[in-house]
Amino acid sequence: MGKYWIAFVANKSLSGGLFLLYVIVTSIGIYLSQKSIVSFLLLLASLLILYFLQFPDKVKWAAALVILGVVLPFAASHGQSYQSYMDVAVMVGIYVAMALGLNIVVGMAGLLDLGFIAFFALGAYTYGIFTTSQASHFMPFGHYPLSGASFWMFILIGCLFGALFGVLLGIPVLRVKGDYLAMVTLGFGEIVRIVFNNLDKPINITNGAMGISSIAPPELFGIRFIYPSQFYYVVLVLLLIVIYMVRRLERSKMGRAWKAVRENEIAAQAMGIPLVKTKLAAFAIGASFSGAMGVVFAAKQAFVDPTSFTYLESTTILVMVLLGGMGSVPGVILGASIITILNLQVLTEVTNWLNQLSMSGVLKIPDALSPAKMQRFIFGLLLIVFALYRSKGLLPAKNMHYDLEKLARRTHSMDAVPAAGETNKG
Amino acid sequence: MNLLEIKGLTKNFGGLAAVSNVNLNVPKNSITAVIGPNGAGKTTLFNMVTGVYKPSAGDILLNGEPITGLKPHAVARKGIARTFQNIRLFDSLSVMENVLIGMHSRLKSNFFGAVFQLPGTRREEEAAQMEAFELLQYVGLDGLLNEPATNLPYGAQRRLEIARALAVKPKLLLLDEPAAGMNPKETKELTDLIRNMCGEKDLTIILIEHDMKLVMEISNHIAVLDHGENIAEGKPVEIRNNPRVIEAYLGKGALAYA
Numbered sequence: 001m002g003k004y005w006i007a008f009v010a011n012k013s014l015s016g017g018l019f020l021l022y023v024i025v026t027s028i029g030i031y032l033s034q035k036s037i038v039s040f041l042l043l044l045a046s047l048l049i050l051y052f053l054q055f056p057d058k059v060k061w062a063a064a065l066v067i068l069g070v071v072l073p074f075a076a077s078h079g080q081s082y083q084s085y086m087d088v089a090v091m092v093g094i095y096v097a098m099a100l101g102l103n104i105v106v107g108m109a110g111l112l113d114l115g116f117i118a119f120f121a122l123g124a125y126t127y128g129i130f131t132t133s134q135a136s137h138f139m140p141f142g143h144y145p146l147s148g149a150s151f152w153m154f155i156l157i158g159c160l161f162g163a164l165f166g167v168l169l170g171i172p173v174l175r176v177k178g179d180y181l182a183m184v185t186l187g188f189g190e191i192v193r194i195v196f197n198n199l200d201k202p203i204n205i206t207n208g209a210m211g212i213s214s215i216a217p218p219e220l221f222g223i224r225f226i227y228p229s230q231f232y233y234v235v236l237v238l239l240l241i242v243i244y245m246v247r248r249l250e251r252s253k254m255g256r257a258w259k260a261v262r263e264n265e266i267a268a269q270a271m272g273i274p275l276v277k278t279k280l281a282a283f284a285i286g287a288s289f290s291g292a293m294g295v296v297f298a299a300k301q302a303f304v305d306p307t308s309f310t311y312l313e314s315t316t317i318l319v320m321v322l323l324g325g326m327g328s329v330p331g332v333i334l335g336a337s338i339i340t341i342l343n344l345q346v347l348t349e350v351t352n353w354l355n356q357l358s359m360s361g362v363l364k365i366p367d368a369l370s371p372a373k374m375q376r377f378i379f380g381l382l383l384i385v386f387a388l389y390r391s392k393g394l395l396p397a398k399n400m401h402y403d404l405e406k407l408a409r410r411t412h413s414m415d416a417v418p419a420a421g422e423t424n425k426g
Numbered sequence: 427m428n429l430l431e432i433k434g435l436t437k438n439f440g441g442l443a444a445v446s447n448v449n450l451n452v453p454k455n456s457i458t459a460v461i462g463p464n465g466a467g468k469t470t471l472f473n474m475v476t477g478v479y480k481p482s483a484g485d486i487l488l489n490g491e492p493i494t495g496l497k498p499h500a501v502a503r504k505g506i507a508r509t510f511q512n513i514r515l516f517d518s519l520s521v522m523e524n525v526l527i528g529m530h531s532r533l534k535s536n537f538f539g540a541v542f543q544l545p546g547t548r549r550e551e552e553a554a555q556m557e558a559f560e561l562l563q564y565v566g567l568d569g570l571l572n573e574p575a576t577n578l579p580y581g582a583q584r585r586l587e588i589a590r591a592l593a594v595k596p597k598l599l600l601l602d603e604p605a606a607g608m609n610p611k612e613t614k615e616l617t618d619l620i621r622n623m624c625g626e627k628d629l630t631i632i633l634i635e636h637d638m639k640l641v642m643e644i645s646n647h648i649a650v651l652d653h654g655e656n657i658a659e660g661k662p663v664e665i666r667n668n669p670r671v672i673e674a675y676l677g678k679g680a681l682a683y684a
Contacts, residue, residue: 245541252540252547253533256519260527263516270476270510272502272531272594281537399520402571407559 115189123294162291325393
């Protein structure tokens with residue numbers, strides 16, 4: 001099998017042609033049969049296939065952009081399921097961006113964070129409070145609600161807020177390691193949620209368990225972003241920025257420092273890497289992605305309440321990272337997509353289907369056993385299976401590849417420096 | 427001129443004095459060996475010099491400047507690099523990345539430089555890769571640059587640790603049992619490497635070692651620790667004939683060797 005795959009991939013015109021055909025067929029599939037989530041998933045899977053094909057990176061990115069930016073929205077636009085497809089796609093984008101943030105903390109720097117959703121909540125509530133009349137309860141100056149045009153600025157504010165709280169959490173927490181770190185971050189996540197749940201008195205800041213509703217939709221040049229199909233492009237752009245940043249950071253001095261700290265703290269320090277600063281940077285940058293996506297989430301839902309930010313959500317994001325492959329950017333993107341689609345689409349579809357069956361009396365399934373309620377069970381099962389058979393995830397992290405020949409040529413052309421070590425070659 | 431001066435250095439773990447009142451002067455561009463039986467406090471001494479432990483008392487001066495009690499990363503920035511007794515590589519990272527990490531404190535690029543790929547950052551990164559590659563050539567590991575460090579054979583891992591330490595561009599290099607677990611051929615190669623790099627990389631080296639042949643061959647100066655105390659110091663010949671050393675460490679059989 002592997003042999004044929006290699007031969008197939010090496011033949012670029014063949015693999016490229018078949019890939020194109022695949023995309024066209026799945027797109028037509030969505031276009032014609034609107035209810036078929038299978039063709040929707042198959043079209044998304046084309047991105048995964050693209051990842052394995054041997055084209056230059058630039059070609060792959062261009063193809064991915066065309067598929068995500070044009071083909072997918074267009075193919076799905078023909079019918080009443082359009083918005084629900086786009087809704088799923090938006091949620092996938094939000095979760096991928098968040099999982100990439102957590103991947104910096106857990107995957108690259110090796111710091112287990114079980115309260116990651118707290119930063120998401122902070123971003124969401126920040127936008128929610130200031131674009132509704134909620135802010136006028138406690139802000140001594142300014143006119144609230146702010147208009148949806150402030151959304152773009154709030155993405156940055158969400159970033160900064162996330163980073164700020166990441167650092168505030170990090171300073172005391174990074175004194176502890178391993179299991180203790182996990183416990184403290186878990187506590188932090190719950191504290192944030194409970195604070196938001198109770199901060200309706202003495203001053204009403206978060207409106208408590210009632211949540212904040214009618215949050216202003218984003219506005220740009222007079223266009224109001226109300227539909228998921230519009231949010232789709234906002235999220236797509238943000239996601240591209242996030243992926244670009246993560247890629248750059250991963251290959252920079254900072255990314256190497258994170259991995260060094262993960263691999264061996266003592267050796268990392270001996271190489272001149274400041275431990276606390278490096279860990280704080282991981283916390284802050286990871287949290288800032290989460291904060292920014294929180295703003296998008298609040299704007300998209302137009303409603304936030306504490307139940308969206310439970311411990312289960314933190315676990316979900318962690319499962320995305322573990323499933324995809326700790327420290328692996330493509331892996332985490334895949335893991336987050338699979339889990340989100342599983343949660344939002346597959347499980348609900350299967351539940352609907354089972355409901356129909358029981359309605360028509362074919363079989364009787366008690367409500368308690370409906371697949372939509374089995375999230376935790378499925379996560380647990382997935383984790384066990386992966387821990388046993390694929391502990392490095394679906395697409396394990398790869399080290400950056402350095403070109404031996406190129407380096408040898410370049411150092412050789414410099415001057416006679418390498419000659420000094422020639423005698424020691426062993 | 428002494429590069430490193432250690433004055434009255436003491437470390438107590440509870441009631442146990444792991445190192446007590448040790449004095450040591452290390453001249454520039456010399457190779458000094460610290461020897462002594464197991465548990466004599468050699469590694470504790472290294473750990474204090476590199477900032478892993480805070481000394482209970484005493485001073486450490488590098489080029490006349492006190493570095494006592496600095497954090498390990500700050501000590502590295504001052505120009506002290508080390509290898510470890512039980513190899514501590516970044517196991518899952520590639521050989522090349524291990525060496526690049528050694529350069530961490532010398533790279534000036536920051537967050538924005540990395541994210542926006544500013545020309546300065548790019549040039550710096552390319553220069554760093556070239557330098558790392560040259561260091562790998564120097565220790566003879568350039569052919570394995572993309573291999574995860576953990577896959578390397580034992581002797582190669584030790585050499586990679588040295589390359590990584592050299593990447594810090596240290597003034598002072600501390601080698602903790604560099605020849606441990608090596609066969610005679612590997613030890614021979616290592617001896618040559620240590621001797622050569624002292625001159626070629628303008629280094630001062632302190633090494634802890636149990637292989638007496640290696641110690642006697644390359645060191646200019648030997649300090650002997652026993653029960654945390656400095657019981658003798660001097661040239662290899664002097665140490666070899668010092669009765670206290672022979673009694674404490676080398677054993678009676680060593681008399682014949684001397």
